[in-house]
Amino acid sequence: MAGSYKLKDLSRMLNMSPSTVSKALNDYPTISQMTRDRVKELARRVNYTPDPTAISFKRKKSFTLGVVIPNLLDHFYTIAVSGIEESAMANGYKAIVSQHYEDVGREVEIAEMMARNRVDGLIVSISRETTDILHFRQLEAEGIPVVYFVRRPGEDDVFHVTSNVYKGTADAVDFLHARGHRRIGHILGPASLQATRDRQQGYADALRTHGIPLDDNILVHSNLSEESTVIAVEQLASLDTPPTAIIAFKDQLALDAMLHLKRNRRGDPPIEFVGFGNLPLLKYLDNPPLATLEEQCASIGSRAAEMLMARISDPDMRTGNRSVSFDCRILVLK
Amino acid sequence: MAGSYKLKDLSRMLNMSPSTVSKALNDYPTISQMTRDRVKELARRVNYTPDPTAISFKRKKSFTLGVVIPNLLDHFYTIAVSGIEESAMANGYKAIVSQHYEDVGREVEIAEMMARNRVDGLIVSISRETTDILHFRQLEAEGIPVVYFVRRPGEDDVFHVTSNVYKGTADAVDFLHARGHRRIGHILGPASLQATRDRQQGYADALRTHGIPLDDNILVHSNLSEESTVIAVEQLASLDTPPTAIIAFKDQLALDAMLHLKRNRRGDPPIEFVGFGNLPLLKYLDNPPLATLEEQCASIGSRAAEMLMARISDPDMRTGNRSVSFDCRILVLK
DNA sequence: TTGTAGGCGTTATCAT
DNA sequence: ATGATAACGCCTACAA
Numbered sequence: 001m002a003g004s005y006k007l008k009d010l011s012r013m014l015n016m017s018p019s020t021v022s023k024a025l026n027d028y029p030t031i032s033q034m035t036r037d038r039v040k041e042l043a044r045r046v047n048y049t050p051d052p053t054a055i056s057f058k059r060k061k062s063f064t065l066g067v068v069i070p071n072l073l074d075h076f077y078t079i080a081v082s083g084i085e086e087s088a089m090a091n092g093y094k095a096i097v098s099q100h101y102e103d104v105g106r107e108v109e110i111a112e113m114m115a116r117n118r119v120d121g122l123i124v125s126i127s128r129e130t131t132d133i134l135h136f137r138q139l140e141a142e143g144i145p146v147v148y149f150v151r152r153p154g155e156d157d158v159f160h161v162t163s164n165v166y167k168g169t170a171d172a173v174d175f176l177h178a179r180g181h182r183r184i185g186h187i188l189g190p191a192s193l194q195a196t197r198d199r200q201q202g203y204a205d206a207l208r209t210h211g212i213p214l215d216d217n218i219l220v221h222s223n224l225s226e227e228s229t230v231i232a233v234e235q236l237a238s239l240d241t242p243p244t245a246i247i248a249f250k251d252q253l254a255l256d257a258m259l260h261l262k263r264n265r266r267g268d269p270p271i272e273f274v275g276f277g278n279l280p281l282l283k284y285l286d287n288p289p290l291a292t293l294e295e296q297c298a299s300i301g302s303r304a305a306e307m308l309m310a311r312i313s314d315p316d317m318r319t320g321n322r323s324v325s326f327d328c329r330i331l332v333l334k
Numbered sequence: 335m336a337g338s339y340k341l342k343d344l345s346r347m348l349n350m351s352p353s354t355v356s357k358a359l360n361d362y363p364t365i366s367q368m369t370r371d372r373v374k375e376l377a378r379r380v381n382y383t384p385d386p387t388a389i390s391f392k393r394k395k396s397f398t399l400g401v402v403i404p405n406l407l408d409h410f411y412t413i414a415v416s417g418i419e420e421s422a423m424a425n426g427y428k429a430i431v432s433q434h435y436e437d438v439g440r441e442v443e444i445a446e447m448m449a450r451n452r453v454d455g456l457i458v459s460i461s462r463e464t465t466d467i468l469h470f471r472q473l474e475a476e477g478i479p480v481v482y483f484v485r486r487p488g489e490d491d492v493f494h495v496t497s498n499v500y501k502g503t504a505d506a507v508d509f510l511h512a513r514g515h516r517r518i519g520h521i522l523g524p525a526s527l528q529a530t531r532d533r534q535q536g537y538a539d540a541l542r543t544h545g546i547p548l549d550d551n552i553l554v555h556s557n558l559s560e561e562s563t564v565i566a567v568e569q570l571a572s573l574d575t576p577p578t579a580i581i582a583f584k585d586q587l588a589l590d591a592m593l594h595l596k597r598n599r600r601g602d603p604p605i606e607f608v609g610f611g612n613l614p615l616l617k618y619l620d621n622p623p624l625a626t627l628e629e630q631c632a633s634i635g636s637r638a639a640e641m642l643m644a645r646i647s648d649p650d651m652r653t654g655n656r657s658v659s660f661d662c663r664i665l666v667l668k
Numbered sequence: 669t670t671g672t673a674g675g676c677g678t679t680a681t682c683a684t
Numbered sequence: 685a686t687g688a689t690a691a692c693g694c695c696t697a698c699a700a
Contacts, residue, residue, distance in 0.1 A: 022679060
């Protein structure tokens with residue numbers, strides 16, 4: 001079987017000490033080229049595979065990245081996770097993924113589980129309920145670096161990789177303005193998320209640029225659940241002068257809102273939607289949102305993994321930015 | 335930090351030998367109840383966490399299940415993977431997931447990667463290109479059990495957990511027949527998949543029951559890609575007497591087919607579709623398929639994980655069935 | 669009922 | 685340039 005040959009077996013077959021063989025396989029410069037070649041040749045021939053459990057044990061490293069996300073059903077995260085896994089794999093790491101389903105309690109449990117499993121680091125998208133990140137700070141204190149992605153906590157001393165949703169939202173406003181919309185509503189996400197605050201700022205700044213006064217009546221929140229979104233959009237639609245267009249925190253939210261309007265407000269004047277994410281399913285819709293802000297999910301994932309692996313290799317990393325963001329691109333769907 | 339206390343530390347604090355502490359923590363019956371309690375109490379107090387890398391090393395077990403699937407973008411697999419992870423976690427296992435993207439080459443590489451990583455077992459959905467499973471047989475020969483799920487190879491000596499698509503397809507035919515359809519087309523998946531053959535059999539048997547002769551002209555294959563599906567549905571739609579309803583290998587395929595017809599054959603007589611999977615996105619469609627066969631993805635995943643863990647614990651398991659299937663349920667969407 | 673001792677496969681330090 | 689040796693943390697015969 002694959003893993004049957006041990007370092008000791010190779011050393012016996014080559015009349016060398018195990019330590020020499022080990023060093024040869026790991027390209028220690030103190031080992032002569034000839035010895036290295038002989039060792040590697042034999043290793044290849046007998047298909048030697050080092051035992052990763054022994055290496056993890058000895059080196060005190062699991063070569064595992066923990067990934068914590070809201071929900072794999074969200075294609076955004078699915079794609080990001082694929083990006084993470086690819087980067088991880090390319091660097092000899094594996095990933096174990098866990099979903100908190102927007103429940104802080106689960107998030108805390110997952111953090112503990114990851115620590116018990118001795119992951120070398122963590123990539124996290126916090127839940128909508130998360131208000132403090134003590135459970136992750138705790139891991140950092142134990143030497144397990146944490147990189148936040150997509151959804152980061154408000155604290156500004158954390159490492160994170162996100163979409164530039166500030167600019168994305170501003171672009172959405174510009175786009176809608178150019179299409180003639182002057183009354184642009186906004187369904188934000190949970191107030192606890194920095195991504196919500198960023199969108200709000202981009203929205204406010206862009207409106208100001210166009211000389212449109214802010215109107216709090218058309219700025220509402222959803223906690224991302226369908227029910228919450230329905231309440232939010234209903235609040236907008238039932239105004240005396242409802243918005244003619246709505247920017248939604250993400251595509252899924254736009255779809256839930258549009259579905260509600262279609263079912264319950266057939267006669268109303270139409271409202272255009274702009275979401276975030278460019279979900280793959282959009283192409284199958286007869287009536288998609290007007291536009292969506294395509295995000296670079298895979299790049300965000302792989303960049304987060306790279307940032308994390310860099311921190312693992314160099315725990316007191318001072319080089320490189322703690323904060324990376326990827327631009328969104330507006331995509332007109334109809 | 336969490337993992338700082340070692341067995342030896344506990345033993346020193348308790349004036350016992352490390353082996354006694356180890357046995358106490360693992361509930362060896364030869365250790366007195368009092369000792370066990372004292373040990374566990376201290377362990378709890380100082381938050382002792384055994385080092386899993388040491389345990390894996392010593393016990394020659396990684397407590398890791400490898401999961402190999404086509405693509406996480408398919409909600410079917412996403413949900414199944416969630417089921418796997420839940421079962422695994424509940425039993426002290428973790429899961430590492432890898433996608434082959436329908437590429438046998440990648441599938442073979444993944445198999446090797448999993449073996450190198452010393453997973454304790456594998457849960458696999460083979461690619462559409464996979465014609466032999468030597469690479470997985472090889473792992474079995476090395477003592478790594480494999481359980482196939484959803485898509486299993488044709489060989490009948492393998493462990494597997496699937497949907498009962500034979501019955502599901504027959505139900506679809508019955509349903510369409512009851513709705514008055516007499517010319518029912520079928521877009522199958524790749525011929526290499528057992529799931530394709532099962533559907534074909536269910537289709538044939540049900541048609542016979544209703545006294546409808548088989549017509550090879552309305553029985554076509556898709557390799558699951560959009561292009562292939564377009565060719566398949568075009569073949570059906572361009573017949574002199576096209577089918578009035580089509581059973582599709584899965585929802586995604588039905589959607590691709592419907593999209594093609596909508597775009598390129600607006601004037602044609604309508605064709606109803608029945609797919610498999612009950613994708614969550616279906617609710618957002620203005621024109622969904624007529625019906626879908628809901629599958630028990632999560633149960634399939636967790637059952638596969640349980641079957642695998644049972645095999646890991648008892649390598650020459652003779653009890654229990656090698657083959658489990660879960661019924662589909664037909665769901666009318668409009 | 670508890671303790672002693674050896675070993676899992678690899679790496680790393682120190683000696684040769 | 686290579687080798688001997690100890691050590692990582694835990695488990696488990698075997699001895700006491």
